[in-house]
Amino acid sequence: MKRPILSMLLSVLLLLPGCTQAPSGSSQEEGLTVLATTYPVYLFARTVAQGVEGVTVERLNTGSVSCLHDYTLSVDDMKKIEGADVIAMNGAGLEDFMDDALAASSAAVIDCSAGVDLLEEAGHEGHDHDTEYDPHIWMDPGNAAVMVRNLQEGFALADPDHGDAYARNGEEAAGQLPSFAGDCTQALEGAEGAALITFHDGFRYFAQALGLPLLASIEEEEGSEASAMEINEITQLVKEHQLPVIFTEVNGSDATANAISRETGCQVAQLTMLMDGPEEGDLSTYLEGVRSNVNTIVSFFGGEELDQL
Numbered sequence: 001m002k003r004p005i006l007s008m009l010l011s012v013l014l015l016l017p018g019c020t021q022a023p024s025g026s027s028q029e030e031g032l033t034v035l036a037t038t039y040p041v042y043l044f045a046r047t048v049a050q051g052v053e054g055v056t057v058e059r060l061n062t063g064s065v066s067c068l069h070d071y072t073l074s075v076d077d078m079k080k081i082e083g084a085d086v087i088a089m090n091g092a093g094l095e096d097f098m099d100d101a102l103a104a105s106s107a108a109v110i111d112c113s114a115g116v117d118l119l120e121e122a123g124h125e126g127h128d129h130d131t132e133y134d135p136h137i138w139m140d141p142g143n144a145a146v147m148v149r150n151l152q153e154g155f156a157l158a159d160p161d162h163g164d165a166y167a168r169n170g171e172e173a174a175g176q177l178p179s180f181a182g183d184c185t186q187a188l189e190g191a192e193g194a195a196l197i198t199f200h201d202g203f204r205y206f207a208q209a210l211g212l213p214l215l216a217s218i219e220e221e222e223g224s225e226a227s228a229m230e231i232n233e234i235t236q237l238v239k240e241h242q243l244p245v246i247f248t249e250v251n252g253s254d255a256t257a258n259a260i261s262r263e264t265g266c267q268v269a270q271l272t273m274l275m276d277g278p279e280e281g282d283l284s285t286y287l288e289g290v291r292s293n294v295n296t297i298v299s300f301f302g303g304e305e306l307d308q309l
Helices: 007-014 041-047 075-083 096-103 141-158 160-189 204-209 227-240 254-265 283-301
Strands: 032-036 055-059 086-089 108-111 196-198 212-219 246-248 267-271
Touching: 032 041, 032 075, 032 141, 041 055, 041 086, 041 160, 041 283, 075 096, 086 141, 108 141, 141 160, 141 204, 141 227, 141 283, 160 204, 160 283, 196 227, 204 212, 212 227, 227 254, 246 254, 246 283, 254 267, 267 283
Parallel strands: 032 055, 032 086, 086 108, 196 212, 196 246, 246 267
Antiparallel strands: none
16 A cells, blocks of 8 residues: 655645545544654654644654664554554664555655755665665754654644644744754864764764764674774774774663773763653653763863753
């Protein structure tokens, strides 16, 4: 069954007569059930739907892992997909694991990556997926603003009776993100020599948005260390740039990072990719996660910490 990509078709559909009706999978009398595929999308969706009566925002159990490339849908996930009127996806190939489930679903789909300037994906050794672009788009606050607006437009198309409320929420949320990104960049101005070596490949958008060199990015699965050549290369980078710290991802493996720490004397700290968090989270939860990353970097390289949000 074909499924509409709301954020891509909105401009066309609004020009057609009779296109203000809700998708066949939804019932405005019963309310609108939105299913977010990742925690960041869930946070943005809850923000856009805040205060709108009859809207329920759920999420898949993808927060249980730090890497979605090999994620398998649970029985609970399948039930949520079956009951959803709208499925809000990160896009950019992140949800390859959902292809079969989406083909059998009548829910409308919002691709939150529509309109994002995607980075070409670096090599993904050890993975079988054919993603052409780096899907970790939410790590750039500017991209997060695009995602929020895609949700805003998609929700308004699915539930036009509350279109004004979605617009108000979405514009207010998206409007906060550029200034927040500027605050993050300013906080890092005093961080002399700040550069990242990460043990997850999901920080390219974050580093680019904040003007931080990303010297190396190793995708390390739990229980599987980097190769001897990679370890040697990173060890040399740490020494060459006199880095006081290298970074692992929350819930990710730290075996190789700890080995390099013992070899070079650098410390190991964690950055978050916001893959999980409290059910009551919203945009402020996202902002707090990015703020935490900035302050972690500042604590090792100098600069000015961002105030508590």
